[in-house]
Amino acid sequence: MATVKLSFSPAPVHVRTARLVGVAVARRAGVREDLLDEVRLAIGEACTRAVALHRQYGLADPVLVEMSDGGSYAVRVVDRAPIEAGIGLTALPPDELANESLTDEALTTGVGFALLAGFVEDLQVRPVDEGIGTEVRMVWPVGH
Amino acid sequence: MELSLATRTVGEHTVLEVGGEVDVYTAPRLRERLLELIDGGARHVVVDLGRVDFLDSTGLGVLVGALKRLRSAGGSFALVCDKEPLLKIFRITALDQVFPLHPTVDAAISADPAGAGA
Numbered sequence: 001m002a003t004v005k006l007s008f009s010p011a012p013v014h015v016r017t018a019r020l021v022g023v024a025v026a027r028r029a030g031v032r033e034d035l036l037d038e039v040r041l042a043i044g045e046a047c048t049r050a051v052a053l054h055r056q057y058g059l060a061d062p063v064l065v066e067m068s069d070g071g072s073y074a075v076r077v078v079d080r081a082p083i084e085a086g087i088g089l090t091a092l093p094p095d096e097l098a099n100e101s102l103t104d105e106a107l108t109t110g111v112g113f114a115l116l117a118g119f120v121e122d123l124q125v126r127p128v129d130e131g132i133g134t135e136v137r138m139v140w141p142v143g144h
Numbered sequence: 145m146e147l148s149l150a151t152r153t154v155g156e157h158t159v160l161e162v163g164g165e166v167d168v169y170t171a172p173r174l175r176e177r178l179l180e181l182i183d184g185g186a187r188h189v190v191v192d193l194g195r196v197d198f199l200d201s202t203g204l205g206v207l208v209g210a211l212k213r214l215r216s217a218g219g220s221f222a223l224v225c226d227k228e229p230l231l232k233i234f235r236i237t238a239l240d241q242v243f244p245l246h247p248t249v250d251a252a253i254s255a256d257p258a259g260a261g262a
Contacts, residue, residue, distance in 0.1 A: 012169040019167075019198075037229050044200050048168040098242045100212060104205050111237045112201035118236035 001070030002029075007062040010054035018065050019044045022075060029069035030142035038119040039073075039140060045112045046077035046136040052109075053081035053134075073140045080133040146170070148195070149177050157253050158186040163195030166203030174203065178210040187219035190252045199230055204239060211243065220244075222252040 004025050008014040022043035023036055031039060043065070050063040064078040096102060097111075116123055122139035147170035148163035158181055166174055181189060191207065193199065211221040222244040225231060234240040246252035 012167075015168050016165065040198070041200065041233070044167060044198075048200060048202060051168065093238065097208060097237075097239060098212060098215075100216070104209055107208055108201045108205035111204050111239070114237045115201055115233065 001068055003066060003068040005067075006065045008065075010051045010059065010061070010063050012048075012051060015044055015047045015051060018047045018063075022065065022067060025067040025069070026073050026140065029067075029073040031073045031140050035140055039075075042116055042119045042138055043075055043077070045115050046075075046138065049109070049112055049136070050077055050079035050081075052105075053079050053083065057081050069142060071142070073142050075138045077136045077138075078128055078133055080131070082132050083134065084127075147173055149174065151177075151181065154190075154249070154253055157188045157190050157256070159190045159192055159249055161192045161195065163197075165198040166196055166206075167198060167200045168202040171200075171202040171206045175206045175209065178206065179213075182210065182213055182217070182219075187214065187217060188256060189214060189219065190222050190224060190249055190256075192224040192249055193230060194224060194226070196225075196227075196230065199233060201237075204233070204237060208239070208242065220256050222246060222256060224249050224252050 004021065006018060006021050008018060019040050023040045026036060026039045047063060047065065054061065054063065059080055061080045066076045068074050097107065116136070120138045124137040126135055127133070128135050146164050147166060150161045152159050152161070160177065160181065162174065164170070178189070189210065207223065214221040224246050226247040234243065234245060244252070244255065246255060
């Protein structure tokens with residue numbers, strides 16, 4: 001099993017780098033071409049979420065992205081934010097999306113989760129095993 | 145590819161052509177441009193996503209923000225998009241039920257009762 005680890009300062013400019021690396025490793029691992037757009041979007045959403053949380057809590061710690069290809073392509077995106085995160089927050093209904101009272105942050109978070117849940121069949125959002133933070137784990141099949 | 149933004153006027157409509165990647169890093173620039181246009185008096189805005197090759201939740205949030213702002217100002221807002229990967233994003237988030245989505249700029253303009261024929 002090959003593993004690629006990337007850790008980056010929680011700045012929006014680095015999310016693109018994480019997407020590019022994530023897709024490059026996915027291609028190398030043998031993820032089907034037609035899934036690569038989804039891989040790119042999902043890794044971007046998971047990293048965007050992590051960066052937003054680090055900024056919200058004033059954390060300078062890096063965001064960790066770990067990609068491994070042992071039989072499938074697994075990506076872990078780890079943040080260090082002190083929140084109880086879960087997968088419960090999924091798609092907002094359309095009438096709420098355009099509701100005036102919904103803040104931009106809440107909208108973006110809801111839409112981000114909807115995209116993760118919609119594009120990643122094998123998705124887990126859970127507390128990290130050690131210390132504080134959340135791990136978003138996404139798995140895609142490899143091969144034909 | 146970096147974000148590109150270009151504006152043109154078609155009758156009563158302001159068309160903003162967006163290209164490249166709209167993500168957490170570039171979306172603030174899109175938000176600023178849309179605010180400039182709306183604050184400058186644009187009331188019927190069409191955003192052409194034809195040359196966008198990446199769009200994430202932050203970009204979608206900016207588009208919803210512009211839609212709300214224009215609606216409350218009595219204006220209209222529509223998107224032009226005919227790429228399946230982007231359309232899938234709108235479907236998955238249910239935003240296809242929030243935005244008027246059209247395959248071409250002409251279709252977006254002629255479908256807008258507020259500005260059609262202007």
